[in-house]
Structure formats: structure tokens, C-alpha cells
Amino acid sequence: MNTLPSRRKVGYARVSTVGQTLELQIKTLQEFGCRRIYREKASGADSERAELRKLIAGLKEGQSVVVTRLDRLARSTFDLFAIVKSITDKKAQFYSLAEPWTDTSTSTGRLMLAVLGGLADVERDLIRTRTSEGRARAIQQGKRMGRPPRITQEQRREIAQRRQNGETLRAIAKDYGMSDSTVSRIVSGKDSHASRKIMTEKKAPATGAATQQMRGASCRPRTSTRSAF
Secondary structure (H helix, E strand, O other), X not given: OOOOOHHHEEEEEEEOOOOOOOHHHHHHHHHHOOOEEEXXXXXXXXXXXXXXXXXXXXXXXXXXXXXXXXXXXXXXXXHHHHHHHHHXXXXXXEEEOOOHHHOOOOXXXXXXXXXXXXXXXXXXXXXHHHHHHHHHHHHHOOOOOOOOOOOOHHHHHHHHHHHHOOXXXXXXXXXXXXXXXXXXXXXXXXXXXXXXXXXXHXXXXXXXXXXXXXXXXXXXXXXXXXOOO
16 A cells, blocks of 8 residues: 555544644654645544545545544444445545555455445444334333423413413414414314324214214114004
8 A cells, every 4th residue: 555656645634622633643644645634623423524525525546545543534333334435436445554454455455344334234233223222211211202392381381371361372372482373272282192192082982972872773663654554
């Protein structure tokens, strides 16, 4: 890798916080022969790093992206594989000075890239499993999923009380920053899944009774209107 012309080597240096310095990374990359070095102060977990995106977008075939250590490029196996794949998709190469086995211009480096892909799939599955388990555990504990409600239960009671006192929907809606229809649903109790479920359950027995009544009526003996004579 060190035999490549300097114009083909593109460096990438990153630190996580403003207080850290890039000087040592830049010096090491320059000594390795990198003429162009993209510099960034951002978290390795940030997938929207502006300088990294510029680097990948400007890559040309035959160039090599060089970092001092793998963790300068990414903090997880999944992100590392995604970034290195973006580099190789542009027919460029990747190399880490601290981990020479990552040289994608060699068969060993390409093998490790394939291994990284498998590890990334495992990591993605583990994240998905942990997320599902956490969601199920939260639901069992009675925690509400989704967006937090815009108004509290106390505010709901206040809205209902003000409406009972004769205030208009528009006046109440203006005070709470919502639409007239939202106020109307809150007052009627039709603005949540729970209230809809309760209303459905209330309607169900009535429907069942009506059905039973109709069945009973159909089983009654019919009175004949024909004359017996």
C-alpha cells in the first residue's frame, strides 16, 4: 500500500469532541503520503458526517482511503462494513495504518471485508432482537409506546369542563393550540384508542341482545288468519 503514488492516497482524520486534537493523525497520514486529508470533529456513531460524505462522493477509481485506526472511521461493525463497502463500490481501496490486514487491495483484506459483512448482519439482528424485547418489556410494564401525548389528563378534564360551561370549540382550541375537531373529540372521548375500544365493548352487548331478540321473534308460532270454516 505504501508504494502507491501520493496522489492516490486520501486521508481521513476524526476526533469525537472539540477539545481533542487532530494533529497527530494528520502528521501520521502526511508521513504515509496522503496529500489530501479530510478532517472532522464528530462522533463515530454519527452516520451523517459531512467530511466523510464529501470524501466518498469525490473518490475516483484506484484511489485509497487511509485512516490511522479503524475506530477513526466507525465505532460499530455494521457502520464500518457499510462505509468500507461504499468505498469499494467506487472501485477505490481502504487501508488502516494500525490494522494492515484491512488492506482491501489484497486477498486477505477482501476476505476480512466479507467477514465484516457477516458480523454486521449478526450485529443488525442482535440490535433488532434487543429492540423488540425492550418494546415488549415496556408494554408489559404499562409504558405507553409512540409519541408522547400533546396534552395531559388534567388538561383534558379542563377542556371538557370548559365545554360543559358553554365555551365555544374555537375559543378552547385557540387556548390549547389545536383544531376545533380535536377539542370536539376530546370532549366526546373519541380521541384515543382506549376510548374507541370502550365504546366498541359497550356496543357489543347491545348488538348481541338485538340479535337474540330477532331470533326469539323468528321462533314464535305464527297466528293463522285463515277462517276455520
